[in-house]
Amino acid sequence: AQRVTQPEKLLSVFKGAPVELKCNYSYSGSPELFWYVQYSRQRLQLLLRHISRESIKGFTADLNKGETSFHLKKPFAQEEDSAMYYCALSGGYQKVTFGTGTKLQVIP
């Protein structure tokens, strides 16, 4: 079975502070990990995926297979980063399992 855990429902940080959104997963094979973002009143959209190893809007995420984690990080939070963030896992057959989401609130 595949499972994604996001322990924090809400994360509040001040503008300019570092951000780390935690994500742990459970999967027996080699998963593909994603971070999705949903801004207020907008649809869900892909932020980044671990195989791309890219930085999007200043966010990065490194897959740590030993700790089964895929935490999302940004060194300096911006107000426009306030949104819901979902960690997701795909174990194949295109099926994606989502975590419960973390609401990031950046305080001006």
Added chain:
Amino acid sequence: GAVVSQHPSWVICKSGTSVKIECRSLDFQATTMFWYRQFPKQSLMLMATSNEGSKATYEQGVEKDKFLINHASLTLSTLTVTSAHPEDSSFYICSALGAAMNEQFFGPGTRLTVL
């Protein structure tokens, strides 16, 4: 990026009636479409996966006779909630995947309220 639309964006219906939700890929052909359900403050739960021209694959615990999915064309999938009850009230989201794509594109969702 690719665009996926859903119609209606919200619907209110009486208990016992059936409601149809459409999901369309506007600028690409979607070989696979997914239907998710999201309860307030909870995650998206995959309900079913549908491939164009074949029967949908339902996730465990999802009643296929309750949630009828049709994917008759490469740009349209429909979800029909039959004999809706208040517990079916939820946010239903579809996503679509094209043949050469490695990313699902999501619709804006449909809010269903069953009175």
